[in-house]
Amino acid sequence: MRALRSIYLALFALYLIGPILVIAAVSFNAKKFLAFPPRGFSFRWYAEVFVANDWFTALKNSLFVAFASASLSVLIALPVAYFAWRYGLRYAKALLALGVAPFILPPVIMALAFLLFFTGIGVNGLMINVIIAHAIFLLALPLVTISLGLESVDTALIEASQTMGASNAVVFRTVILPIAAPFAFAGFAFCFVLSLNEYIIALMTVGFSVETLPIKIFNALRYGYTPVIASIAVIFMVINIVIFALIARFSNLARILGAME
Amino acid sequence: MQTSALSRYIGLIPSSVMIGAFFVIPFVLILLTSVSTPTDDGGYATSFDLQHFERFLTWFYIERALFSAGLCALIAVLSLLIAYPFTYFLTNFPPRTQTYWLIYILAQLSLSEVLIAFSWQILLSRTAGVANILVWIGVIEKSFAMTPSAGAVVAALVYLTVPFSVLLLFPALSRLDKSLIEASRTLGASPLRTFFTVVVPVTRPAIISGGVTVFVLTLGAIIVPQVLGKPEHWTLSVLITDQAIFNFNMPFASALAVVLLVLSATVIWLVTKFSGKKA
Numbered sequence: 356m357r358a359l360r361s362i363y364l365a366l367f368a369l370y371l372i373g374p375i376l377v378i379a380a381v382s383f384n385a386k387k388f389l390a391f392p393p394r395g396f397s398f399r400w401y402a403e404v405f406v407a408n409d410w411f412t413a414l415k416n417s418l419f420v421a422f423a424s425a426s427l428s429v430l431i432a433l434p435v436a437y438f439a440w441r442y443g444l445r446y447a448k449a450l451l452a453l454g455v456a457p458f459i460l461p462p463v464i465m466a467l468a469f470l471l472f473f474t475g476i477g478v479n480g481l482m483i484n485v486i487i488a489h490a491i492f493l494l495a496l497p498l499v500t501i502s503l504g505l506e507s508v509d510t511a512l513i514e515a516s517q518t519m520g521a522s523n524a525v526v527f528r529t530v531i532l533p534i535a536a537p538f539a540f541a542g543f544a545f546c547f548v549l550s551l552n553e554y555i556i557a558l559m560t561v562g563f564s565v566e567t568l569p570i571k572i573f574n575a576l577r578y579g580y581t582p583v584i585a586s587i588a589v590i591f592m593v594i595n596i597v598i599f600a601l602i603a604r605f606s607n608l609a610r611i612l613g614a615m616e
Numbered sequence: 617m618q619t620s621a622l623s624r625y626i627g628l629i630p631s632s633v634m635i636g637a638f639f640v641i642p643f644v645l646i647l648l649t650s651v652s653t654p655t656d657d658g659g660y661a662t663s664f665d666l667q668h669f670e671r672f673l674t675w676f677y678i679e680r681a682l683f684s685a686g687l688c689a690l691i692a693v694l695s696l697l698i699a700y701p702f703t704y705f706l707t708n709f710p711p712r713t714q715t716y717w718l719i720y721i722l723a724q725l726s727l728s729e730v731l732i733a734f735s736w737q738i739l740l741s742r743t744a745g746v747a748n749i750l751v752w753i754g755v756i757e758k759s760f761a762m763t764p765s766a767g768a769v770v771a772a773l774v775y776l777t778v779p780f781s782v783l784l785l786f787p788a789l790s791r792l793d794k795s796l797i798e799a800s801r802t803l804g805a806s807p808l809r810t811f812f813t814v815v816v817p818v819t820r821p822a823i824i825s826g827g828v829t830v831f832v833l834t835l836g837a838i839i840v841p842q843v844l845g846k847p848e849h850w851t852l853s854v855l856i857t858d859q860a861i862f863n864f865n866m867p868f869a870s871a872l873a874v875v876l877l878v879l880s881a882t883v884i885w886l887v888t889k890f891s892g893k894k895a
Contacts, residue, residue, distance in 0.1 A: 356807055356808070364705060367698070367702045370775070370778075371720075371721075371724065371778065374739050375735070378734075378738065381738060431631045431635070432631075434627050434628055438624055438627060444625075446625070450631065450632060453635055453639065456639070460836075461880060463836060463873065464873045467866075467873050468645060468873075469638075470860060470866075471649055472642035475645060487638055490634075491634070491639050551728075552729075553728070554729060554730050554838070554839065555838050559860065559861070562861070569728045569731075572730045572731065573839065576737075585738070588734065591727060591728065592723060592724070595722070595723035595724075595726045596719060596720065599719040603718070608719070609715065609790070612718060613786060613787025613790070614791065
């Protein structure tokens, strides 16, 4: 029984991590052609990401879009989650449900919707388009994490501070914000990572004018193999791991993911 | 001091405007475009024209829709089968180990579908793929490329969805009352028997809602079928992209999107109805 469990766990880990390890190995290949096990060892494909103008521009675009859309998304989500929780406003709750919807639908539906919308109003291919589109598409993440954070605020604390004469603004700043902030950060980080990796919405909003990394990678894939993609996969995996490790460090990862305290 | 009711609503104005302008309006645009009429200059005009849905009702597109649904159902089942035992073991790991695994799983889950498709392309290639391992252990004589094929699409899609399955099952399994397991063990049931007669039945709602979510998620996959499959493995999502980006046929793309929307909504509705518990 124990042996069976160990074999299963080993196979599962191999299946999950194996492909990533192969990509990592390929990314250190010294030669331009695809080979595994790698021939020689070199960092040149990593250097290429930062030296080659087109790859570096795509990386900068992606990071900027991810940062801006995650910030925007948190700004939109914060009042909705706050008013729904604090005053139980039915309107805020409806808004919350509406805000979660885009994330549940297959992304291509929202991508097409944004394409129709932006061509409809005649604003084509601006970077702000994809920033707004990602902020709306990923809105569910800060909405859910901030709501979770607010639920963990003890209402007795709020009543106590109000009895002591604190105004709403002071209560928000000194009681609610410190408890909810890590969860808002988690929402921001989730948004950031998913925006960074998102392809179809970026393609349909700005695909022909602004190249984000996933778009650039897909275009490169169609013209054949380049080891730069492997090094980007490794860089992205590292970015993802660092950000989720930060969430785990500053906020309660298991709780955000639905475990009990 | 109470904030006046009015000021609470004022605080919600910016968010309402953003959600209204950039979700509700674009969404309504899809519905309107799907029933619009093409004009002579290549555009389309608002009307109530069902010709794009009629075009969908040809065997080619019906077959694509059925194929998409079948593929997604297969992926959902495989993905849950692989992820379930792991998630069960995961919830019994020490907290620190649990966190490390969760971080890794989240990191892989967030990895762009483009990169997942790329890594499986390499994994299944002739020069660097698993076929070389088979040559090495002597199963086959010469390495060969395993893409494009249906098997490659399935393997990569399962790989894409397993992390989601783990996270979807995680809440139910980590909240599972451990005394149930102890009771079953004390009464003499083997661990395996306990697993199948206690753990699995108790977490049934999570399994069903997880399956639905993976199904809808796979419906959205766009790159894996294109990169690893032949055109006959393309799903509705790929066809929508193809119509919108390469054929500039917005009305037909919108009609297909409405079909995809109805398909996802029906599955979600059916399953939540019959499982008797909300996802």
